Structure formats: C-alpha cells, structure tokens
Amino acid sequence: MSRKYEVLVPAVATPDGHGVPHSPLYGDVYHARAGALAQARHVFLGGNGLPGRWRGAPSFTVCETGFGLGNNFLALWLAWRSDPQRCERLHVLSFEAHPFTREALRQWLAAPLEGEARALADQLLQAWPPLLPGLHRLEFEDGAVTLTLAFGSVSRMAKEVDARVDAFFLDGFAPRRNPEMWTRSLFGQMMRLANQDATAATWCSAGQVRRDLAAAGFLVSKLPGFGGKRDMVAATVRSEMRRPPGAQAYSSRPSRQPVLVVGGGLAGAGVAQALALRGHAVTVLDPIFREGLGASHCGHLAAALTPVATRDDDIRSRLSRAGAERALQRWQGLNDAARPLVCGTLTPARCEAEARTGRQALAELAFPSDWVRWMEAAEASRKAGCSLPYGGMWFAQGQRVLPEPLLNALFMFPGVTCHAKHVAGLRRGDGETWEALDSRGEVVARASQVVLANARHAAALLASVPGLAVPAKVAEMASIAGQVSYLRARALPDARAIVAGEGYLLPALDYCVDETGAGRFTDEAALMVAGSTYDKLTGEARVTARGHQEILGKLADLLGHASAAGVGGTTTAIAGYPDADVWRADAVVGGWAGWRAAVRDRLPVIGPMDGASGLWLACGYGSRGLTWSALAGDIIAAALNREPMPLERSLLTRIRPR
Secondary structure: OOOOOOOOOOOEEEOOOOOEEEOOOOOOOOOOOOOHHHHHHHHHHHHOOOOHHHOOOOOEEEEEEEOOOOOHHHHHHHHHOOOOOOOEEEEEEEEOOOOHHHHHHHHHHHHOHHHHHHHHHHHHHHHOOOOOOEEEEEHHHHOOOOEEEOOOHHHHOOOOOOOEEEEEEEEOOOOOOOOOHHHHHHHHHHHHHHHEEEEEEEOOOHHHHHHHHHHOOOEEEEEEEOOOEEEEEEEEEEEHHOHHHHHHOOOOOOOOOOEEEEEOOOOHHHHHHHHHHHHOOOOEHHHHHHHOOOOOHHHOOEEOOOOOOOOOOHHHHHHHHHHHHHHHHHHHHOOHHOOOOEEEEEEOOOOHHHHHHHHHHHHOOOOOOOEEEEEOOOHHHHHHHHOOOOOOEEOOEEEEEEEHHHHHHHHHHOOOOEEEOOOOEEEEEOOOEEEEEEOOOEEEEEEEEEEOHHHHHHHHHHOOOOOOOOOHHHHEEEEEEEEEHHHHHHHHHOOOOOOEEEEOOOOOOOEEEEOOOEEEEEEOEEEEEEEOOOOOOOOOOOOOOHHHHHHHHHHHHOOOOOOOOEEEEEEEEOOOOOHHHHOHHHHEEEEEEEEEOOOOOOEEEEOOOOOEEEEEEEEEOOOOHHHHHHHHHHHHHHHHOOOOOOHHHHHHHHHHOO
C-alpha cells in the first residue's frame, strides 16, 4: 500500500464529569461546558463579524479546522437561516481527522438539541457520508448551503483543498493535546486559501498560536473569551499580504454568466445539470438532438455505475469513489426511470487466492462496511442468483442506470436549452466571448464560457482555435467501440444485484425496490443487460454475433465456470444453474453498440484549458461515463462559482487537460 494512504479512524467520545463529550484519544473536551452553540456564536461567528460580513454578498465561504460534532456548522447554518440579508450561498469547508459515525453524531449532536437546531441536525445526519478518506460534498437548502468535509489529517488535507475563504474557525483540541492543528504550516495553508479581507477567530489565546498566526500574515488581537476563558483571538489578513483581485485563482464574487456546452452525451448532461443548479443559463449543442434528447444512448437499456477499490487506493479508485458519491447526490432526486436503482454491486473472486487478496486489501484499507465489505459465499450467491463459492467484494451503493431516461431528465432540467446544431470550430469573438462556428464558418452560438464535452471530437475543436496547443492526452484520445447484449431474464431469475468483473451482468429491467426497501420482479418477460466488448480497430460501432459470443464468455468466467462460449447452438455452462440451455444463443435477444473515448492513462480529462480563458474540457471518460458525469459537472461549476472544490488538488492535477 502507498505510504501516503491514511487509514481513517472514527472518533470516540465519553462524557466527562459534567456530561460534556470528551475525547479519550486527545484528553480534551469537544466544547465548553457553557454550551457548544453558545460558544460557536460568541467565538466563531462573533470573532469573524458574522452575520454582518456576509450581508448582500452572492456567496461567503467559511473554513473550519476541526469539524468535531458539527456544532459550529449548525450555529452558522442557523444564523444564515435567520438573517433576512444573508448571502445567497454559504459554503463551509471543514477538516476532520477522526469523524464520528452517524450513530455517534446522533447521540452526541442531535439528541441534546430541540426545535430548529434538532431539525437541521437531523438533515446533517441524513446526508452524513461513509467514513472514507478524502473530500465529501454535502448540500442543503436546495444547494444554497454546502458543507465540504475533508476527512484525514489536517496537515495532509490542508494541502489538498482549494477554496477562497472569507472566514476561518480555528477549533482544534488544545495545542498541547493536538499540536498538529496549530502549526505555522497550517496557518500558511490558510493564507493560501484566504480572500483579501479574510478573518479568523479561535477560543485559543496561547502566545505561540498568536505569534504563528502573525508570522503567517495575520494581524492578531485579543477579545473577551467565552465560558470562563479570559481571552480569545480574532485576526485579519494584513494589508500588505492581500492579493490584488486579479491575482487570485478565484475571486470572492462569482458570476453566473451563460455557458455553452458542446456535446449531447453523458458528459454534457452532467455539466449542464450542475451549472443550471447554480443559476447559469446553459445551452447545449449537438446534432444528435434531432433524434431526441437521449438519442446518444437510444436503445441502451441499462448500464452500471459502481466504484472501484484497489489495494493501494490509487487515483482510479479515489476518483471512482468521488464520482459514485456525486452521482448518488445528484441523481437520486430525479423522478421515475431517470432515478438510478441503488441495488449494490458484487465483484466475485474467481479462486481462493483472489478471495484472500480481496479480504486482505479491505482489512488494510479499513473502509466502512456501509461502503464496501467482503461478502462470503452464501450471501454472495444469493445476491448473484448463482453459486459463487469464493464470495466477493460488495459495494452497497452500486447503481443500475437507465441511460436514455437519465439523459432526457438532465437535458430537460430547468435552465438547460438544447439545440440540434453541429459545431465545427471555435474562435475568439469580441472581448471575452467565444464563438461556436458551423461547417460554413457561421456563428451558431456565443458565450464567455464554453465546455467541450464532445468526447473524441474535442481535439478537432481545440485544433480549430488559432494559436492554441491541443493537450497531448487529448490529441492521442482513442475511439473504442463496444457493445452490450440483452438476455432473457429467465437466464438468471434470482439475480438481485449488479455482478461485475471483466464482464458484468445487471439485474433484470423489471427488478425494482418498493417503498419498504424490498426487491421484487414485475414482468416475467423482462431482459437483462450484459457487457461488454472493446474494439479499437473497427470503424463502426455495431452489434455483432461475435460480440455476443465474447460477452457470454465473460459471463461464464465471471459467474463461476469458463467454458467455450458459443453462438449458434453451443452451450455456455454457468456453475450452479440446473438448466444450461438458458445460455444457448436463443437467450440473446438483442443488444446496443456505441463509442467510448479514452486517453492513455484511462482517467477522464476535466478542467480549464491553459492559455484559453473560459474554455473547459470534460471528455475522455472511457467506459466510466456515468461515474465521471456528475463529478465533472460539479468540478467545473464549483470553479466558475468560486466554491470550495469538491475534489482534492492532487486528483484535479491528474485529470486536468495537459
């Protein structure tokens, strides 16, 4: 495992002699005896001049160095709700090395509260993420209040976050108990994040803390303390340390200018929804819209969206985890068929050696079981509907998606307008405007911000811009054809989850989850979707008998017995099935074929184009279009709207166009 990987250890609290939550690990209490919300209002809100400083602003960002039980966040949220002159959007970025589990938060945070505070705490509990290292974006008040949680040591995560902060809440355990929360290095990272008028406040008035804040660039002063403490500290960025507005990566004032998106597939849909949610007027151009808003996946009955877990928690694993979380938050609120079915994904081991490796990897990663766990043979077999003697890795949040309904819903989202127009080139117009040109060189659309989400055609559009170098990864992007097969559901009548490995099989399209959470079938004639093939050498994406044969072979290997997969009468046996005839060629009743665009490292290409202000890429998704779609949209939208970024800087660097 990489030496950079940190196992996330949940917090534990016990009551001290006065009933205040106490950390046995650090030997300190989580808040003052006089009350957590009262302390937050006096020290952190009062010390930062809130709510007065956010009034009339389109957005305001707070960074907290220790989330703890979440009392400071609740106090801030309550103040925002009660202020008629509040900022339009409130963003909170909070670090926590040892987050509480949902049940522990319910005990220590929610249970003592009443009224509005209890209602907000319950919303926080409902949205609380699995305890996984990295960044987690939670949204409340229809997205007007966001909470970005950075799980992991503050010394590491402070270097990974990107935001423009207006106010800092310094709230770690006492310096003698947890010195990592009060270092010059951390205060230096705060200065990197600080807007030019940023302030900071803390209950801690230790001389070394004051000196280190001053050395980092803050003007430090003492104020009356809270709950028996004589002093607290308030600070502001010194005038000589302030950056001119043009020197900042993100200014404090977002601009909701119209945005043009080129591409009518999953990439364009994810970007369009994320921008429209933030009030942008989004125009999407693609000639395929002549055939319907979901035409890029017309006939593609179902697909899988599931994260990946690797033994060293590599870049691909971390990105897929972030993408799956974003999709859950973005798409579970959609209606009817557009809403993905959370049915779980099982990745079976093919032998005892693979099972040992899988169990060991999960033990080393120490991921929470509500995200991924090892499922032993009996339970795995019930999920898959066939005998899986070695068990497998179970992702509870694996999702079965119906691509065409999803695309229809995203492109019909309020604020999104779609036109069936072809874009053959780009050029700079007047000022900061981009112009999209058709094949005759005529302008078909204008916008100050343009997102190229048109997969393998992105390189040609970039090449059309005079003087703009096409990033090497984009120039080398490969087009890969692939197909899926449709099988009669009688082939696997008891499958209840996605089963995925080298190939995959989805639950029957008639399988749904009722209001009690129980699964059921509704139609005996339903189909199952299996995949998939990869063909770099073909010039056409089409369904073939050879493709069906390849997919049946993958299923045979995936589900327990690899034998000769035949089309045209030969049987492919699957261990545990009494009737092998279900795998004859007549089980296949159709399929779908399409294109993937992939770059050499198999990571997506998402972010701004260097040297071309206002031009963005969202492409190269390969076979994980569903995984990256919502995540890419929020990355671009967060940058345009000066929000804390929803992904670590090290990951953003790896997927940035280059």
